[in-house]
Amino acid sequence: MIDKYNRNIDYMRMSITDLCNLRCRYCMPDGMRVQKLPMAEILTYEELIEVAKAAVECGITKFKITGGEPLARKNCPGFIKMLKEISGVQQVTMTTNGAALEENLPMLMDAGLDAVNISLDTLKADVFSEITGRNCHAEVIRGIEAAIDSGVKVKLNTVLQRGVNDGEWNDIILFAKKYNIDVRFIEIMPIGYGRGMEVVSNDFLRKELLKIYPDMKDDTSIHGNGPARYVKIPGFNCSIGFISAIHGKFCGECNRIRLTATGKLKPCLCYGETIDVKKIVRDNDRTEKQAIYKRHQRLVGVIHEAILSKPKEHCFENITKITEMKKMVEIGG
Numbered sequence: 001m002i003d004k005y006n007r008n009i010d011y012m013r014m015s016i017t018d019l020c021n022l023r024c025r026y027c028m029p030d031g032m033r034v035q036k037l038p039m040a041e042i043l044t045y046e047e048l049i050e051v052a053k054a055a056v057e058c059g060i061t062k063f064k065i066t067g068g069e070p071l072a073r074k075n076c077p078g079f080i081k082m083l084k085e086i087s088g089v090q091q092v093t094m095t096t097n098g099a100a101l102e103e104n105l106p107m108l109m110d111a112g113l114d115a116v117n118i119s120l121d122t123l124k125a126d127v128f129s130e131i132t133g134r135n136c137h138a139e140v141i142r143g144i145e146a147a148i149d150s151g152v153k154v155k156l157n158t159v160l161q162r163g164v165n166d167g168e169w170n171d172i173i174l175f176a177k178k179y180n181i182d183v184r185f186i187e188i189m190p191i192g193y194g195r196g197m198e199v200v201s202n203d204f205l206r207k208e209l210l211k212i213y214p215d216m217k218d219d220t221s222i223h224g225n226g227p228a229r230y231v232k233i234p235g236f237n238c239s240i241g242f243i244s245a246i247h248g249k250f251c252g253e254c255n256r257i258r259l260t261a262t263g264k265l266k267p268c269l270c271y272g273e274t275i276d277v278k279k280i281v282r283d284n285d286r287t288e289k290q291a292i293y294k295r296h297q298r299l300v301g302v303i304h305e306a307i308l309s310k311p312k313e314h315c316f317e318n319i320t321k322i323t324e325m326k327k328m329v330e331i332g333g
Helices: 045-057 076-084 101-111 125-132 137-150 169-179 192-196 202-212 288-308
Strands: 011-015 062-066 091-096 115-119 153-158 182-186 217-219 229-232 239-243 256-259 264-266
Touching (some): 045 288, 062 076, 101 115, 125 137, 153 169, 169 182, 169 202
Parallel strands (some): 011 256, 062 091, 091 115, 115 153, 153 182
Antiparallel strands (some): 256 264
């Protein structure tokens, strides 16, 4: 579906849980004042499938499964299989912290998962524990290696934090080179706990990269559905991406809407405005066949509304204009 600014919106980020097995300092650190939601507040898999079917009718063909940590929800692979079986769905991918990936990978492959993005902020176990509050760095590395061996398309996501892991960017690039997988450096977004953190600019990072790799060139080939800008280093069978929320607007090419685990459609991550779909999928006041049709038509209508209400651009560069006050884990990222 084409929005008001002539952008083709064909991609939905679908959060399936607010739970996570890590406590990353920029997302859900230990002690954060967000209570675990009762399961009754979270959309069931069947309800999520209803929303997905309506989204497909609106032109959404690609879905990214997020959380929290999606693998923290029981039978996430089974849900992915359900999603893949919907007529019109072209691609289902997932973002994960990787801690439970190795054990779930056979089921994910059986479900037909098309690609996986894995968070890797550090190659050092002690720094990993500092960032995530957990001691499972080895499990994440094994998850990455298992995913690569499985043949599924793998990308790494890295968030640099000043004074914590900002000296590791080249080590992570060399790690990506070793395994021939893309890595994307994501600027901390000023949402939730990210508001108080100093951003490591991707402009700075690109300049540092050029000092080591002066033959680095822009890579304009397609690497997925995200807003990353990529470069290619001669001799590397992988590309380096930059998602620059603060120092590089990518709104003109935005192709997505978001669905939170509690059933709120978000036209833009930056703003607090949402459209509720939970009350629609839980409306069972008519006979089953009639109710399903009615709900479907209403869902199509509100997804149209969400797409048409997408703003022209975010305002991450001006923190005073940001209206999203929830934590990142509550909205799915």
